[in-house]
Amino acid sequence: MAEKQLLICDKCQVALEISGVHFSYLNHSFQAQVPRCPNCGQVYLTEDFVTGRMRQVEWELEDK
Amino acid sequence: MDDNLLRQFENCLQFEPPWCAAACPFHLDVREFISRLQRGNADAAYKVFRDAVAFPAIVAALCPAPCKTACIRRESDEAIELNLLERACLAHAARQEPNSYNVPQKNKRVAVVGGGISGLACCLRLAAKKYQLTVFERGARSGGHLWQRLAPEVFLAEFERQFQFVDYELLLNKEITDLAALAEFDAVYVASGSGGADFGLLAQGNPVQINAKTAVFCGGSLLGKNTVEALADGLTAAAAIERYLQTGIPQPAQDTCATKIQIDRAKLQPAPRVAPSQGYLYSLDELVKEAKRCLRCQCDACRTYLDLTAYYNKWPLRIKDEIQATLLPGRADLKAVPAKRLINSSNLEGTLKQVCPAGIDIDSLLLAARHNLHAQGKQPWGFHHFWLADMAEANSDQAALARAPRGKTKCKYAFFPGCQLGASDPRYVSVTYCQLLRDEADTGILLCCCGAPANWAGDTELHEQALEQIRRGWQALGQPTLLLACPMCKRQLRQYLPQIPTAFVYDWLKPPSPGQASGAYAVFDPCASREEPELRAKIRELARAAGCSLEPLPQNEACQQCCSWGGQTALANPDYTKSVINKRIGESKLPYLTYCANCHDIFAAHGKDNAHILDLLYAIRPPQAAPPTVSERRANRRELKKQLLTELWQEAWPPPSAEQGDKRPLLITPALQKRLDQERIFEEDIRRVVIFCESGGRKVWHPQGEYYCGYCEIGPMTYWAQYRQSGSGFELLNFYAHRMKIDLEVVWNGRKTVADL
Numbered sequence: 037m038a039e040k041q042l043l044i045c046d047k048c049q050v051a052l053e054i055s056g057v058h059f060s061y062l063n064h065s066f067q068a069q070v071p072r073c074p075n076c077g078q079v080y081l082t083e084d085f086v087t088g089r090m091r092q093v094e095w096e097l098e099d100k
Numbered sequence: 101m102d103d104n105l106l107r108q109f110e111n112c113l114q115f116e117p118p119w120c121a122a123a124c125p126f127h128l129d130v131r132e133f134i135s136r137l138q139r140g141n142a143d144a145a146y147k148v149f150r151d152a153v154a155f156p157a158i159v160a161a162l163c164p165a166p167c168k169t170a171c172i173r174r175e176s177d178e179a180i181e182l183n184l185l186e187r188a189c190l191a192h193a194a195r196q197e198p199n200s201y202n203v204p205q206k207n208k209r210v211a212v213v214g215g216g217i218s219g220l221a222c223c224l225r226l227a228a229k230k231y232q233l234t235v236f237e238r239g240a241r242s243g244g245h246l247w248q249r250l251a252p253e254v255f256l257a258e259f260e261r262q263f264q265f266v267d268y269e270l271l272l273n274k275e276i277t278d279l280a281a282l283a284e285f286d287a288v289y290v291a292s293g294s295g296g297a298d299f300g301l302l303a304q305g306n307p308v309q310i311n312a313k314t315a316v317f318c319g320g321s322l323l324g325k326n327t328v329e330a331l332a333d334g335l336t337a338a339a340a341i342e343r344y345l346q347t348g349i350p351q352p353a354q355d356t357c358a359t360k361i362q363i364d365r366a367k368l369q370p371a372p373r374v375a376p377s378q379g380y381l382y383s384l385d386e387l388v389k390e391a392k393r394c395l396r397c398q399c400d401a402c403r404t405y406l407d408l409t410a411y412y413n414k415w416p417l418r419i420k421d422e423i424q425a426t427l428l429p430g431r432a433d434l435k436a437v438p439a440k441r442l443i444n445s446s447n448l449e450g451t452l453k454q455v456c457p458a459g460i461d462i463d464s465l466l467l468a469a470r471h472n473l474h475a476q477g478k479q480p481w482g483f484h485h486f487w488l489a490d491m492a493e494a495n496s497d498q499a500a501l502a503r504a505p506r507g508k509t510k511c512k513y514a515f516f517p518g519c520q521l522g523a524s525d526p527r528y529v530s531v532t533y534c535q536l537l538r539d540e541a542d543t544g545i546l547l548c549c550c551g552a553p554a555n556w557a558g559d560t561e562l563h564e565q566a567l568e569q570i571r572r573g574w575q576a577l578g579q580p581t582l583l584l585a586c587p588m589c590k591r592q593l594r595q596y597l598p599q600i601p602t603a604f605v606y607d608w609l610k611p612p613s614p615g616q617a618s619g620a621y622a623v624f625d626p627c628a629s630r631e632e633p634e635l636r637a638k639i640r641e642l643a644r645a646a647g648c649s650l651e652p653l654p655q656n657e658a659c660q661q662c663c664s665w666g667g668q669t670a671l672a673n674p675d676y677t678k679s680v681i682n683k684r685i686g687e688s689k690l691p692y693l694t695y696c697a698n699c700h701d702i703f704a705a706h707g708k709d710n711a712h713i714l715d716l717l718y719a720i721r722p723p724q725a726a727p728p729t730v731s732e733r734r735a736n737r738r739e740l741k742k743q744l745l746t747e748l749w750q751e752a753w754p755p756p757s758a759e760q761g762d763k764r765p766l767l768i769t770p771a772l773q774k775r776l777d778q779e780r781i782f783e784e785d786i787r788r789v790v791i792f793c794e795s796g797g798r799k800v801w802h803p804q805g806e807y808y809c810g811y812c813e814i815g816p817m818t819y820w821a822q823y824r825q826s827g828s829g830f831e832l833l834n835f836y837a838h839r840m841k842i843d844l845e846v847v848w849n850g851r852k853t854v855a856d857l
């Protein structure tokens with residue numbers, strides 16, 4: 037996910053950086069590059085990502 | 101899983117042949133033949149016909165057409181002219197060349213005694229498969245008694261056409277007098293014609309093994325068959341001989357004229373027989389028209405009525421196979437497992453059991469499959485979590501209640517409205533209960549869920565807990581008769597808590613006075629009213645007494661199908677669910693009258709005006725009222741408990757909360773409220789997200805949009821909120837949700853450290 041816009045972790049007051057984050061569902065895992073706070077780990081997922089690619093993977097895992 | 105759930109499919113009639121095909125000496129695949137003719141494709145139809153009969157020109161000319169006597173259309177008008185269709189197919193098919201198969205010669209030798217139509221048919225079929233064939237004909241020409249029945253140019257040309265790519269040996273003037281002469285052959289077909297030699301075999305059986313190697317089969321006019329039957333005999337003998345050559349076991353030729361097929365007689369709409377405008381030959385147009393009269397009979401009640409088979413375009417037998425494959429233990433992703441979503445897309449309301457002539461109960465199999473998947477840990481929780489959360493709420497202290505009338509601890513009756521009626525509108529329950537108390541003072545109330553959501557999710561243990569809650573409440577009230585409002589509750593209680601006596605509340609309500617309601621309605625009987633004819637009559641009686649006129653809803657009356665609620669399919673398969681709703685609400689333009697809270701609110705949510713019977717009796721909501729959102733439903737249940745306890749029992753409710761939670765308000769626009777409802781997300785949960793972000797500072801600032809964004813896990817779900825500060829509270833800008841978990845979430849939010857994991 038190429039997020040050019042600036043996002044700030046409110047707790048740490050630092051800019052989020054694109055980083056590999058793991059997700060899991062129904063005993064399967066899934067990895068994606070998303071903005072994440074380099075200090076505390078807080079992630080940010082956009083609506084497009086959640087309702088697009090992520091939902092598609094959820095659907096596929098449910099069919100497995 | 102109960103084996104009977106699978107074994108019942110042995111009675112499925114899907115593959116039973118239609119009556120015509122059963123009567124046909126060739127068991128022609130009439131459905132396929134006609135289907136191709138209906139498309140006007142004579143070439144394609146010709147192939148089906150030729151593959152079944154070997155010599156199409158001879159059969160079309162001579163067949164006495166027993167199919168016509170068998171045709172079900174005779175019950176409504178006249179039989180399909182199958183023989184005329186065969187002739188027309190021949191006349192219109194441009195390509196009639198046989199196939200030439202490039203397969204290697206087989207080293208098995210077969211002798212045919214008799215060069216008549218039966219022997220030649222057997223010879224053609226086996227020689228085309230590259231067996232080595234020798235025909236012994238005692239006369240000077242082949243064709244046997246065809247010479248007396250048909251113009252020679254017809255059958256000689258047909259022989260030439262069909263045999264053109266086939267090698268075989270024809271020995272004329274070669275009479276076989278002793279089978280010992282054929283001992284070197286692997287198999288023999290004796291088709292010596294009417295009055296021909298049987299070598300004493302028929303007295304011994306058919307087939308007869310004459311030595312270690314050779315089996316002899318008999319058939320044709322020798323057995324008293326007519327010309328076309330003799331031809332068919334040659335083909336069935338060829339199949340039996342091939343089986344023998346492959347297995348070494350001689351078995352009789354198989355031929356059965358029996359069929360157990362059943363069809364819906366309603367399909368027999370009269371359609372006049374098409375007469376050929378020229379002699380005996382249909383034009384291509386006439387051919388198509390006559391072919392279209394054919395019903396292509398197949399037992400397909402399941403396809404007509406079952407929403408699941410219609411949506412997936414699959415037959416029940418196929419669905420059964422897919423279920424079996426899906427339930428095989430082991431890692432699911434290593435196998436092709438196509439059916440998890442399908443298993444969770446059924447409304448589980450017993451339609452097939454009602455309409456299937458074999459009484460196959462596919463829904464019990466589907467329900468058992470859900471429990472099996474759940475027990476194996478393979479049931480996707482995302483299919484059912486919303487309803488389980490809803491059930492938990494309905495069964496919690498916030499909404500559940502078991503009370504005898506004020507001043508008593510036990511009662512003779514208790515109103516059991518189910519968890520959805522009060523959620524729809526608290527007055528449905530409170531007003532009705534007050535009416536009940538007026539006529540039968542010894543009536544308590546039991547508010548909780550019937551347990552269906554847990555059952556439908558396949559969670560056996562949770563289902564048992566829900567049943568236990570009902571059981572305990574019922575026992576605490578002195579085992580009263582439960583007065584039910586929803587037929588689905590009745591079905592669940594009858595099946596899982598049969599010891600609890602039940603009745604419908606509608607039998608206890610005073611008949612309305614005329615003029616209380618008005619207007620025309622079509623009665624939509626809920627799926628679970630199928631086994632309740634008295635209830636269906638009672639509802640109509642009440643509605644008419646109130647002053648409504650009722651119109652029939654023929655499809656629904658023929659088979660009470662589900663509004664889409666049953667089996668809770670909306671998360672597993674939203675598209676399927678929508679298709680079911682659209683079918684149900686499309687049946688009539690009139691507003692519906694129903695008596696299940698779920699039918700009522702689902703139809704309303706999809707723009708279908710409809711009244712609950714209690715609306716007609718007590719004017720609670722107008723037919724065009726919008727249904728409550730999921731959040732309002734939750735609030736309605738709490739409100740109901742509050743109303744009942746404060747007004748009827750004069751108790752303060754709810755008790756003052758000890759919680760010192762964050763009370764800052766979250767503003768949600770109506771548009772977002774609507775979307776939350778559509779996505780089955782509680783406003784309360786989104787508020788929890790904002791409070792969580794604010795209290796722990798776990799939020800991201802979006803400088804361009806000037807808003808905060810953060811998430812919170814609630815139950816198995818993860819919810820996101822985009823919001824900004826507004827006055828003393830917050831304003832919601834957007835939300836979204838996912839089922840996938842963010843790994844290390846518990847570490848990042850400080851609940852655990854990596855070492856804990």
Ligand SMILES: [Zn+2]
Pocket residue numbers: 045046047048049073074075076077078
């Ligand atoms: Zn941070």
